Amino acid sequence: MELKQFLSQLKSQPETIGFNDTMAIIDGYYSFMPTAFINGSVNNEANTNNGSCKIFAFGQLHNLSTDETLACFGDFYRVDVLQNAEGQDHGNIRNFIQSGWSGIKFDSAPLAER
Template sequence: MTQEEYLEALRSGAKMNFNDLIKLINENYNYTPASFINGDLQNTATENQGSAKLFCFGVIHQLTKLEVLHCFGEHYQGVLNDPEGDSHQNIRNFIIYGWEGLKFDSPVLVETSNPKYPLQADSKQNFGTTLIRSINQLYDFMGYYVKKNFIIRDLCINMNTHQNTIFHQLDKFINTAIALL
């Protein structure tokens, strides 16, 4: 199964299997174990690396929170079947904290050959850095380097001080980008 086929199946609502995704990741990415934080859960570089791979795959492919949860397949179903349980803490924490709760200590996944996807899951990866890299890539493509620096700087400042303003800044950025096209 290719990455595109996997993503198509995921988005069509097919029942997903965790091991199928891990196999796909192992076939298409160079993997480096890394410790990571998921909400209030600290994972070392020797534990829960399947979750690390899955989360980074989600970042690279810009999956929604629900899509990521469905990638956990049977493990997510187990959490749904036992909402008061304590199994699969990474899934339970991702349900609570989402993308904002994830932070990695070092790079985890890099596509092995001919990368098709612009986002690689890298150092200190979280939703904010993913968004900033997307904006950087779009502005680089458009060639507006001066404006890019001001908007990225403003976005970083606002994101660090008032995380809720990130969506307002993104909306402002999109409107600016559309006006420049």
């Protein structure tokens, strides 16, 4: 899938986006440098939770809304989190739902265009 097509699908049919689709787009179009980041009350050390790091950086680069960014997590968001509101898993997704973009802070830029 091309980047333009992915972004269009994300806006028009976010429920069809899967986590693996998102990772393939990010890995295909960007170089990733693991970096520490804060997501609300969650502190993530460099090289931990790299999937979340990539998605949040991608969301910032493309000015995605909170909902569009959450859709990039695919079933981790739609099934694991939304269908289990009291769950303790996927802390980065759950914190992003609460704090949105104001809670995201990177130590350095994790993504660079290839």
